[in-house]
Amino acid sequence: MPRYAQLVIGPAGSGKSTYCSTMVQHSESLNRSVQVVNLDPAAEHFDYPVMADIRELIQVDDVMEDDSLRFGPNGGLVFCMEYFANNFDWLAEALGHTDDDYIFFDCPGQIELYTHLPVMKQLVDQLQQWEFRVCGVFLVDSQFMVESFKFISGVMAALSAMISLEIPQVNIMTKMDLLSPKAKKEIEKYLDPDMYSMMEDSSDSIKSKRFKKLTQAICGIIDDYSMVRFLPFDRTDEEGINIVLQHIDFSIQYGEDLEFKEPKDLDEEELNYDEIFQGKSEC
């Protein structure tokens, strides 16, 4: 039986840990069992229960304090993640093996982990060997996306994660609740973008001909291959959260192999059918 994983990735502060805790609460309300693994060795605060925490293996502070290594926070994090990649046994032990596991991996925010360092790809390969179906969930902060050029760079970041990880990826714009009504209206065109018209709108502000040509070429590639679209995520909107979850479930075919399970509190012996039917006929 397959196991299921969401690799929650994206730039620093984009809302990855908040997304995980929102999803845990939402899954509880759906009576679904999910677990979270913290993979951020520099994490200081998150409010979900963890099934495993990378800080038990290695912590950024310890690496930075080590006189023989002398790393700063970013180099320290890269060192921690490489150490992690050399010690997947720790993760295997922490995860155990249960069929139908559904696990969220709350990842660090350093973007280089998803663009050119091999660590996350190694993790994906390892999870797949352990029979996980993995979906990348790439989060970007909607407040940084309401302008064409910022949007294009957000799209490029999402694309490079998609290309380097080689797994299905769902892109999400977080913190929708913080947008003003005007920005909310504006953002609709960024969720399923028409890159050509977006380029038209903003090309007047580009002075250099070459830069204009380059931007047009990039927008053309993104549009021609319909490669990137975004789902809105408002942590206060249950319906929207459900839509996001459905998209991700679909991409990893969650539920396809699940056996039918009786609802938990339906105990047939305790049900008195006569009483139920009598009650109905009396109505």
Ligand SMILES: Nc1nc2c(ncn2[C@@H]2O[C@H](COP(=O)(O)OP(=O)(O)OP(=O)(O)O)[C@@H](O)[C@H]2O)c(=O)[nH]1
């Ligand atoms: N209003 C609002 N705030 C949010 C939302 N998501 C995250 N935040 C806030 O944004 C800040 C960063 O959120 P985190 O969930 O820690 O982001 P992260 O991506 O895990 O950050 P790093 O692990 O440091 O990369 C916190 O102050 C959150 O409370 C959201 O949907 N709405």
Ligand SMILES: [Mg+2]
């Ligand atoms: Mg976090």
